[in-house]
Amino acid sequence: MPDHHSLIDLELAALSRWCNGDPDGFLAICADDVSYFDPFISRRIDGLAALSRYYASLRGKIFAKRHEMRAPLVQAGGELATLSFQFVSWGDNGGEMHWNCSETYRLDPPGWRIIHTHWSLTASNGDAAPTP
């Protein structure tokens, strides 16, 4: 079982580089068989080679002056763990973006590697109370 804080720290370190135009922090912790959804692509991306090409197209283009991980939750069992959280990023123009994120990590010794990522946009009332 992973130390939950260490998975969260791994994700935070990659997010910090991501928000500074640098996708290599994520690529360094993705497994060869990583699969990936985000709201801007119409098909799941399968495999590190394909994800690397996609991230290359974003290198140097994504900047957030501030970002925040909210309500991280690690659900683990044996050699896999799913980390889910909400994420808020603030652009230079002050615009906020609200995200839902799920990451499945696998213990590929000596470290944990991402095998699945799902990013989506949170419902627009990102600061409201939950529906149910």
Added chain:
Amino acid sequence: MPDHHSLIDLELAALSRWCNGDPDGFLAICADDVSYFDPFISRRIDGLAALSRYYASLRGKIFAKRHEMRAPLVQAGGELATLSFQFVSWGDNGGEMHWNCSETYRLDPPGWRIIHTHWSLTASNGDAAPTP
């Protein structure tokens, strides 16, 4: 390790009931500690009790005359497995909806149970080639 087909079959059976207004197929295969994102709620739902209340609000309201799971992928390790797929549903008015879905399942003997769900809407060019 799960039989990948059996996880897909479990999901398909629950989806079939879901598309007929019946959320109980999913509730029956969710663990007590299930967590849940969809594009219509502003916070993750944590726990089966809260998810049951949310699904109760949808019971008898969601119908699709046809639905299709596309490109299911199971990534498993020990007692956890992540199933990701794309999903298309057709309403009575002929409208199509395109979804991305990720489910993390855990082996809670005697069966597999969902511990995390993430639904989101696919980029609007749902039938186009992938971006990268």
